[in-house]
Every structure is written in structure tokens, then in C-alpha cells.
Amino acid sequence: MLRIDAAGVHYRHLNEQIRETVRAGETVLVLDNVNGQRYIGTGLESDQVRITIHGVPGNDLAAFMSGPAITVWGNAQDGVSNTMNSGTVVVHGGAGDVLGYGMRGGKLFIRGDVGYRVGIHMKEYKDLVPVLMVGGRAGAFFGEYMAGGRLILLGLDRPAGSPLTGDYLGTGMHGGVIYLRGRPEEHTLGREVKMFDLDEVDWAFLNPLLDEFCRYYDRDPGRLRAAEFRKLVPVSHRPYGLLYTP
Amino acid sequence: MxxxxxxxxxxxxxxxxxxxxxxxxxxxxxxxxxxxxxxxxxxxxxxxxxxxxxxxxxxxxxxxxxxxxxxxxxxxxxxxxxxxxxxxxxxxxxxxxxxxxxxxxxxxxxxxxxxxxxxxxxMVLTGSGNDKAYFSYFDHMVLDACQVTNPSIDPLREPMELRTYLGSLPDALEFESGPEGPVLKTRLAPSVRLDTPLVFPAMSYGAISLNAQKALAKAAVSCGILMNTGEGGMHEDLYPYAHRMVVQVASGRFGVNPGYLRRGAVVEIKIGQGAKPGIGGHLPGEKVDEGVSQTRMIPVGSDALSPAPHHDIYSIEDLSQLIFALKEATEYTKPVSVKIAAVHNVAAIASGIARAGADIITIDGFRGGTGATPLAIRDHVGIPIEMALAAVDDRLRREGIRNRVSLVASGGIRHSGDVAKAIALGADAVAIGTAALIAMGCRLCQKCYTGNCNWGIATQKPELTARLDPDRAAENLANLIRGWSLELKEILGALGLNSVESLRGSRLRLRGVGLSDADLQVLGIRNAGVGA
CATH class of the missing domain: 3.30.70 (Alpha-Beta Plaits)
Known part of the structure; x- marks a missing residue:
């Protein structure tokens, strides 16, 4: 195990140190006093590496990442798991905007609320199915242009009367599934999605993930499942097929 | 009807x-x-x-x-x-x-x-580039040549340098003394060498066939230039040529993973395209066959939608964030390019891009081609590359940051004369897409969006793509590059120059014929008949 004190270290040096450490064969890294350093884990390729972050990592945490597992003891900022390939990121706090943009594999767990434009253009291919799970609420454009993968929004601990998501939920969605614990307000739904109840296939997929979520954040899975779940799927895989004169 | x-x-x-x-x-x-x-x-x-x-x-x-x-x-x-x-x-x-x-x-x-x-x-769809009768500035600019008082150079007998490097140059060079003389202290940014100032621009696997991409890749390797994946990922058949490929990252992020980024010679963020500034792309599901599906990493038959903007880029600061994310992911070993369409405010935008940390800016003029775009956009949005290039080069020079980026100009470059004029206006290199397709057999029927290309270029139908022999097409492309390079040497020789570097941004060697004062001013050139 290697501990790195990130206090006052520029991101370029911090990430260089991380990469060199990983190259030297180290698999367990603990970063202390992280305070806004960007690009931690960006482009990192290894299935063995475990990084624990104490503090608040900066934007583009785990961008283009392939394989590593990152745990953040704190909040995260924007762009977590940007175009991520595989691996796991667990954030013990809230996170900012544009999480999981173009994400094509791996898992991202956020304990609390997230900002705008989360899960945009997530996509899947064969056994690469990205999962982005949010414990709290989400801002507008959740799952916009979504082309694949699974977005799960639990809406836990939200003040009474506060909406599950902002507007334009699933706008332009043409693949994948959005699972919602609770009912979104009708006016927030994008035109390209339809709401359904969950079937057995959905639960078979969702159950292990809910258990995983509860393990990370010490929640009671029974109580989590007790609430009403709905799913959003695209009306069409080709929402824009009829825009053109043949 | x-x-x-x-x-x-x-x-x-x-x-x-x-x-x-x-x-x-x-x-x-x-x-x-x-x-x-x-x-x-x-x-x-x-x-x-x-x-x-x-x-x-x-x-x-x-x-x-x-x-x-x-x-x-x-x-x-x-x-x-x-x-x-x-x-x-x-x-x-x-x-x-x-x-x-x-x-x-x-x-x-x-x-x-x-x-x-x-x-x-x-909407009416079309392919290829703007074909309307807009005024061509290229056709109203002429190059200089030496006569009597300054000697021209004969490229057949004397060395003529076309080699060009794309990448960022430092503001100054620092040296320190070593035992065997001065040693360079300044850390240089990564750059890519071109044997001639030409590149093939972004044309994705999906828009064009794999055989067409193979031909471009082979020619790029044999000519020592670059080809560009476009936003469609890199098919594994192209891995052997990856060291001469620009890997593109666009709003749909198709086929982008760490291996893809590392494989290429340059990483390019696509913001815009001359044929369709400000709008995204829809590769229809019919074109997403097994091969395209594998390369883009999306299911067979699903539409590949590239949103108009990158949804994580709403400002120069956001762009800078992606530029450095890519530099981090490639460990600062590759230049990062940003491609934009030539639009009204292009000079200010380019200045922002240079300051955001890009090493190369590719500017695509309104004659630039595409596999599919609404006709209304192709024919009516954007500005000519000649104007955009002059404006950008001028702005970056005035701000003292021209060295920080290389400029690649594209959009309707038809012959080596256009190339020389673009370089004199300030381009480091010139990208030739439509000309490359024509070299492979394209007849400019503009039906690329139908996927029925009889010449096997803009199609994924196996019976059609089989018509394009990648080896033969690569030879045609290499011949074109050779021909234009020879002509460039002749032009340089006539100008009395022995290196393409000396022509770069040398607008004194251009004159306008039949241009208005406003045109001359934007282009930064004088009227024909006015001496040095």
C-alpha cells in the first residue's frame, strides 16, 4: 500500500506519481488531503488497482478509466467517469454535473444528490453495460441522449415535496433503461421515453445492484425495495429517423 | 408530388x-x-x-x-x-x-x-460539400514568382524542404551549458512530423467504408502524413497504421477508450465541421453493421447519434478540461487538436482554443464535405476557409500566441495552388478530404447519405465496398500526394523559397485580383499590381 499526501500538489504531479506507482506494480493507493485535483484515475488501465481518496477529488475523476476501483470519502465534482470503460467508482457523498458522460462500462455509485446532465449518452455494447446509481436526486437532463446502460435513481433522503429529477428526463433517449425509485413528475419526462412497471428481468438485474449499494452505504435493502420503482425506456431506438426527406 | x-x-x-x-x-x-x-x-x-x-x-x-x-x-x-x-x-x-x-x-x-x-x-439531406456558386477567394488570389532581380530555385536540382511539424512551439528556447556545448533546457511539447504539409481529414468508418479508410491509412503511412479516424473509433485492421492516424473524440464518444487514445499519433476533439457547423451527426441504423458496431461499440442497427455539442463542453474552460483529460490519458505524449468549423467569430474562438491548451487547431471552411447533413445547413452556414484562416492567423499573431498552435486548414482544397495559397495565408498544413475521395473514384454525386455509393466509398454494403481495392486506392492517394508535393516544390522554387516554412503566413507573396477593399483587408493581402 502506498499513501500519498496530496495537500498542495498540482494534479499533474499527483497523477504522474499515481501512474508511476501503478507501473511499478503497486495496487493499493490511498490519497490523503485531496482538494480539487483533477483527472485522478484518468486513463488508468488495470483491473487490480484500488484507490482510496480522502477529500474532494476534482473534475474528470476516472475519465477514460479502464479497470481500477476508486472509493471517495467525500464529495466528488463534475465529470466523474467521463467516457469510462470499466471499473468501479464509489462516492460517499454527492457529486456535480455531467457524470458518466458517454460511459460505456463499469459502475459509478453516488450516495447523495447529483447535478445536471448526468448519464448523458451512456452506451452499451455486448457485455459492456455501464451502471450509474444515484442515492439522492438528480438535476435536469438526467439520461439525455442515453443510448445504453442503466441509470438508477433512488431519491433517498429527499425533503418532502422535492422532485426526483429536474426537467428533460431522458430527452433523446434511444437505448438503455432508467430505473427510478419513486414517480417522476409527468412534465419532467422527455418526449422520447415511456414509463413502465418493473418486470422480473428488471428485478433480477436490479436486486444485486441494490444490495451492492446498501453494502457501500450501510443501508437496509429491505426498506429500499419497499418503495415503488418505475422504469423509463425509449419509445424508439431511432427517435430521429423521420426527420429527413428520403 | x-x-x-x-x-x-x-x-x-x-x-x-x-x-x-x-x-x-x-x-x-x-x-x-x-x-x-x-x-x-x-x-x-x-x-x-x-x-x-x-x-x-x-x-x-x-x-x-x-x-x-x-x-x-x-x-x-x-x-x-x-x-x-x-x-x-x-x-x-x-x-x-x-x-x-x-x-x-x-x-x-x-x-x-x-x-x-x-x-x-x-429536412432535405445531402452529402459532400457546399456546391453553390459562392465567390471563391482562392480563385481571386495569385502567387508571386521571382524574375531577374531575385533568383528562383530549381527544385529538380536543389533541396526543397516540405517537411512540417504539427504541435505547439515554446515561446522561447532556454539553453544551459554542458560539457559538449549548450544543451536545450526547454521541455518541448510533443509534435508530429509530416513529410509534406498535407493530411487526410476526419472521415469516419460508418460515413465511409473500411476499405476507404484502409486506403487512406496505407497512403498516410507511405507518404509520411496523417489520416483521421473521424468519430467512429478505429477498426482493428487499422492498428498497424495507427502511428499515422489522428484519433477523434467527438460528442458521441464512439469507440473511445484508453487504448484508442494511446494508439493514435494525435488526439483530436471534434467541435465542428465545415459542412455542418453547429449541428451533430446521425449515422442511421442501416449503416451500423457488424464491423461498424464493433468499432463504434454500439449494437448493430442502432442509430449512432452525435449530439450537436459535447454536453460537457459549454465554455473555453470546459474545452480546456477535456484537452487536459486527453493529455492526462495519453501522458502528455501526443499533441491534442481541436477541430472547429469556420464561423463568423472564428478568430476569437481559435484564440480561446489556443489558450485552452490545444496544440493544433483544424479549421474547416464552408466548402468542407460530409457524409450527411441537412442541405439548408451545408449551403448556408459558415464562412470561406480563406477568410477564416487569414482572420485566425492574424489574431493569433497579434496576440503573440501563434507559436502555441499549428493551424490545419480544410474545406474545398482542390489543387496544389489552393494548398500554397492556404499556407501563404497562415496554414501549417492543409487537409484534403473531398480531393482524396475523388482520387479513390468519387464522382461528387452527393448521395453519400443514401449508403448506396457505387464506388464503394460512402457505403457499408458488402457488395459495394468490395468494389474499392484498398491497395489500389492507396496507390492512387499516394500518387496524388506525390503530384501535389512536386507542384508545391515548383511553386516554392518559383517563389525563390527552399522550404515550405518560409511560405507560411507570408501574405506578401499573395495578391488579390478583383477583390473589394474589405476582402483584401480581411485576407491581409494587397491588390495585384501593387509592388512590395
Whole structure:
């Protein structure tokens, strides 16, 4: 195990140190006093590496990442798991905007609320199915242009009367599934999605993930499942097929 | 309304020459040509009743009547595949002279599109680049040459340097003394060497066929230049050429993973494209076959939608974030390029991009091509590359940051003369897309979006893509690059220069012919007849 004190270290040096450490064969890294350093884990390729972050990592945490597992003891900022390939990121706090943009594999767990434009253009291919799970609420454009993968929004601990998501939920969605614990307000739904109840296939997929979520954040899975779940799927895989004169 | 549309072209089959070999009937992907059984048809039209009984009779007649090739003129796109491949030279195609009533304001294409849209309510799609009669600044600029008082250089006998490096240059060089003399102290940014100042621009696997991409990649390697994946990922057949490839990251992030980023020579963020500034791309599901699916990493048959903006880039600061994310992911070993369309405010935007940390800026003018775009965008949005290039080069110089980026200009570059003029206006290198496609056989029929390209270039249909031999096409491309490079050397020699570097941004060597004062001012050149 290697501990790195990130206090006052520029991101370029911090990430260089991380990469060199990983190259030297180290698999367990603990970063202390992280305070806004960007690009931690960006482009990192290894299935063995475990990084624990104490503090608040900066934007583009785990961008283009392939394989590593990152745990953040704190909040995260924007762009977590940007175009991520595989691996796991667990954030013990809230996170900012544009999480999981173009994400094509791996898992991202956020304990609390997230900002705008989360899960945009997530996509899947064969056994690469990205999962982005949010414990709290989400801002507008959740799952916009979504082309694949699974977005799960639990809406836990939200003040009474506060909406599950902002507007334009699933706008332009043409693949994948959005699972919602609770009912979104009708006016927030994008035109390209339809709401359904969950079937057995959905639960078979969702159950292990809910258990995983509860393990990370010490929640009671029974109580989590007790609430009403709905799913959003695209009306069409080709929402824009009829825009053109043949 | 569609039924009333007159054919744009008339296909004439010389029946005396035609020996009914069926080559054209088999090969036209638009289904224009077919065998017709004259006697059978004629007879059928006489008998309106009892067709079923008669059919058997006429089947027998048909078997005994020689076929003839007939054309459904309405389907012809004038791509000339049949003309070029008819062994008897029996096919000719002409514009339909009587298609539309003459009118200088309401031109045929206006009428045609209105009728099409009146029927479908959709947008009119097109491919290739803006074909409208906008003023060409290239055609109104001329290059200088040496006469008497300063000697020209003969490139046949004297060395002539076309080598060009793309990448960021430092503001100054610092040296420290070492035991064997001064040692460079400044850390240089990564750069890429081009043997001649030409590159192939972004054309994705999906928009064009894998064979077309292979041809471009092979030619790029053999000529020491670059080709560009476009936003479609990199097919594994292209890995051997990856060291001469620009890997593109666009709003859809198709096929982007750490391996993809590391494999390429340059990483390019695509913001815009000259043929469709400000809008995204839709690769229709029909074109997403097994190969495209693997490379883009999306399911077979699903639409590949590239949103208009990157949803994580709403500002220069956001762009900077992605630039450095890519630099981090490639450990600062590769230049990062940003491609934008030439638009009104291009100079300020380019300045922002240079300050955001890009090493290369690619500017695509409004003549730039595409696999598919709404006609209304292609023909009416964006500005000429000549103007954009001059404005950007000027702005970066005035701000003292021209060294921080290399400029690549593209959008309708037709010959080495355009290349030389673009370099004199400030380009480090010039990207040639449409010209490269033409070198592979493209006839500019502009039907790329249909996926029916008879020449095997802009299609994914296996029977069509098989028509393009990547080795032969690569040879054609390499020949074109060689030809233009030789011409560039001649032009440089005539200018009395022995290195393309000396021409870069040397606008004193350009003169305008028939341009307005405002044009001359933006281009930063003087009028013909005005001396040095």
C-alpha cells in the first residue's frame, strides 16, 4: 500500500506519481488531503488497482478509466467517469454535473444528490453495460441522449415535496433503461421515453445492484425495495429517423 | 408530388453498341438500370384482362425475345459508375434539358426540394460539400514568382524542404551549458512530423467504408502524413497504421477508450465541421453493421447519434478540461487538436482554443464535405476557409500566441495552388478530404447519405465496398500526394523559397485580383499590381 499526501500538489504531479506507482506494480493507493485535483484515475488501465481518496477529488475523476476501483470519502465534482470503460467508482457523498458522460462500462455509485446532465449518452455494447446509481436526486437532463446502460435513481433522503429529477428526463433517449425509485413528475419526462412497471428481468438485474449499494452505504435493502420503482425506456431506438426527406 | 418530379438526368443506352452483358444492370446500387423485355411488355399492355393466362404465353415469348437495357431516369444520380464500367462505352448521361422551366430566381433545385418537402415534411439531406456558386477567394488570389532581380530555385536540382511539424512551439528556447556545448533546457511539447504539409481529414468508418479508410491509412503511412479516424473509433485492421492516424473524440464518444487514445499519433476533439457547423451527426441504423458496431461499440442497427455539442463542453474552460483529460490519458505524449468549423467569430474562438491548451487547431471552411447533413445547413452556414484562416492567423499573431498552435486548414482544397495559397495565408498544413475521395473514384454525386455509393466509398454494403481495392486506392492517394508535393516544390522554387516554412503566413507573396477593399483587408493581402 502506498499513501500519498496530496495537500498542495498540482494534479499533474499527483497523477504522474499515481501512474508511476501503478507501473511499478503497486495496487493499493490511498490519497490523503485531496482538494480539487483533477483527472485522478484518468486513463488508468488495470483491473487490480484500488484507490482510496480522502477529500474532494476534482473534475474528470476516472475519465477514460479502464479497470481500477476508486472509493471517495467525500464529495466528488463534475465529470466523474467521463467516457469510462470499466471499473468501479464509489462516492460517499454527492457529486456535480455531467457524470458518466458517454460511459460505456463499469459502475459509478453516488450516495447523495447529483447535478445536471448526468448519464448523458451512456452506451452499451455486448457485455459492456455501464451502471450509474444515484442515492439522492438528480438535476435536469438526467439520461439525455442515453443510448445504453442503466441509470438508477433512488431519491433517498429527499425533503418532502422535492422532485426526483429536474426537467428533460431522458430527452433523446434511444437505448438503455432508467430505473427510478419513486414517480417522476409527468412534465419532467422527455418526449422520447415511456414509463413502465418493473418486470422480473428488471428485478433480477436490479436486486444485486441494490444490495451492492446498501453494502457501500450501510443501508437496509429491505426498506429500499419497499418503495415503488418505475422504469423509463425509449419509445424508439431511432427517435430521429423521420426527420429527413428520403 | 414525388411522382411528378422530372428526372434530373437522362440515361441514354446506345442499343447498337450494347451487347446485353448486364454489367450495368447488376452493379447500379440505385437500381437505375434493368433488363427490359420489349415484346413481352408491349403485348401485356394490349391485353388488360386475362393477364394470368397470358402470362404463361408471354413467358415463352420472353424467353425468345432478346433483352434490352432500359433506364429509370429518375433513379440516376449521375455517379458515372455504369458509364465508366460499360465495356462497350454504350452508356451516356446528360442533364435533362427539359426538366424545369428556366428561371433565374427559382432554380431547378429550389423547385425540386419544395416538391420533396411538400410530400414528406422532412429536412432535405445531402452529402459532400457546399456546391453553390459562392465567390471563391482562392480563385481571386495569385502567387508571386521571382524574375531577374531575385533568383528562383530549381527544385529538380536543389533541396526543397516540405517537411512540417504539427504541435505547439515554446515561446522561447532556454539553453544551459554542458560539457559538449549548450544543451536545450526547454521541455518541448510533443509534435508530429509530416513529410509534406498535407493530411487526410476526419472521415469516419460508418460515413465511409473500411476499405476507404484502409486506403487512406496505407497512403498516410507511405507518404509520411496523417489520416483521421473521424468519430467512429478505429477498426482493428487499422492498428498497424495507427502511428499515422489522428484519433477523434467527438460528442458521441464512439469507440473511445484508453487504448484508442494511446494508439493514435494525435488526439483530436471534434467541435465542428465545415459542412455542418453547429449541428451533430446521425449515422442511421442501416449503416451500423457488424464491423461498424464493433468499432463504434454500439449494437448493430442502432442509430449512432452525435449530439450537436459535447454536453460537457459549454465554455473555453470546459474545452480546456477535456484537452487536459486527453493529455492526462495519453501522458502528455501526443499533441491534442481541436477541430472547429469556420464561423463568423472564428478568430476569437481559435484564440480561446489556443489558450485552452490545444496544440493544433483544424479549421474547416464552408466548402468542407460530409457524409450527411441537412442541405439548408451545408449551403448556408459558415464562412470561406480563406477568410477564416487569414482572420485566425492574424489574431493569433497579434496576440503573440501563434507559436502555441499549428493551424490545419480544410474545406474545398482542390489543387496544389489552393494548398500554397492556404499556407501563404497562415496554414501549417492543409487537409484534403473531398480531393482524396475523388482520387479513390468519387464522382461528387452527393448521395453519400443514401449508403448506396457505387464506388464503394460512402457505403457499408458488402457488395459495394468490395468494389474499392484498398491497395489500389492507396496507390492512387499516394500518387496524388506525390503530384501535389512536386507542384508545391515548383511553386516554392518559383517563389525563390527552399522550404515550405518560409511560405507560411507570408501574405506578401499573395495578391488579390478583383477583390473589394474589405476582402483584401480581411485576407491581409494587397491588390495585384501593387509592388512590395
Amino acid at each position: 414525388r411522382n411528378y418530379l422530372p428526372p434530373e438526368y437522362i440515361v441514354h443506352i446506345d442499343q447498337d453498341r450494347c451487347r446485353r452483358c448486364g454489367e450495368c444492370v447488376r452493379t447500379c446500387a440505385f437500381g437505375t438500370l434493368r433488363f427490359e423485355h420489349g415484346a413481352w411488355r408491349q403485348a401485356m399492355s394490349v391485353f388488360q384482362h386475362g393477364r394470368d393466362d397470358l402470362e404463361r404465353v408471354f413467358d415463352r415469348i420472353r424467353d425468345n425475345v432478346p433483352d434490352r437495357v432500359a433506364a429509370d431516369n429518375k433513379k440516376c444520380v449521375q455517379c458515372h459508375y455504369c458509364v465508366a464500367h460499360c465495356p462497350e462505352g454504350a452508356i451516356s448521361i446528360q442533364p435533362n434539358p427539359l426538366a424545369y422551366r428556366g428561371n433565374h430566381h427559382w432554380e431547378p433545385h429550389h423547385l425540386k426540394n419544395i416538391w420533396l418537402q411538400a410530400e414528406t415534411g422532412g
